Amino acid sequence: MIRGMHPERGHYSAENCSIQAALDIVGEKWTLLVVREAFFGVRRFADFQRLLGCARNILSARLKTLVDAGILSLSPYREPGSRARYEYRLTEKGRDLYPIVVSLMQWGDRWGERPDGAPLQLTHRDCGQAVEVQLRCAADHGPLSVRDVQARAGAGAKAA
């Protein structure tokens, strides 16, 4: 894919690109940081705010974006003596963002200045070994690098 320009690139539109579609939803720093906290099990507005340290209005807007996109769902709860409030929980669509979050983390770990080592360790619950994101093919060859991968127009490609 990086051996000279893709011969077909100019023939197709980037208008319906899935990368762009994903970035339209999660391509804003605070949005993915909210998702990061949700993967840590954070569910309540006050906890998101305390951990992220972002302004209430920004947090409200990002939570709304994520609920509207079907990434977080609202689930009511009531503490004794308080009015009903809502918790935010990852949906299946939200949990499916995990490889994106882990691949960002992996790159940040590898290329950031980390003299003390990575701040977070992910391990396989069953065997305790380190977890990473890899490229694999359906015949289970891998891990693959970009040089092993061929890109071509799919069924949903649109002419430029």
Next chain:
Amino acid sequence: MIRGMHPERGHYSAENCSIQAALDIVGEKWTLLVVREAFFGVRRFADFQRLLGCARNILSARLKTLVDAGILSLSPYREPGSRARYEYRLTEKGRDLYPIVVSLMQWGDRWGERPDGAPLQLTHRDCGQAVEVQLRCAADHGPLSVRDVQARAGAGAKAA
């Protein structure tokens, strides 16, 4: 990781988070779209501009961000009768963004409205089978889901 809030979450700072470090560099839509085109083999300013359709000043700023971050390198070329210009090429640090780009694409393919199928197909050059991003552990168990993964503070964790 999503079975109730991570017990240690509040004890550690998010200040040196690798996800945030990655987003500080690539967490802007146009930046990753420039990288997407670079993976298609695009190298020249005019080609980036034509394919992305973004304003010259935005493109210049994003290319500068990517060069300053060591994701793209500058390489001079000269066409007959023209002054010397520069091509932008992915460095190793840049090529290492590939799993992020593919995981975004995979999520967009899966959750976007794609009645006609995915616009782009990635296959393993050697065997022709479809390529995807998976979570694997060092003992090669997988593909893993978020529920299989345990997160704990790493060596570089900072107290909150």
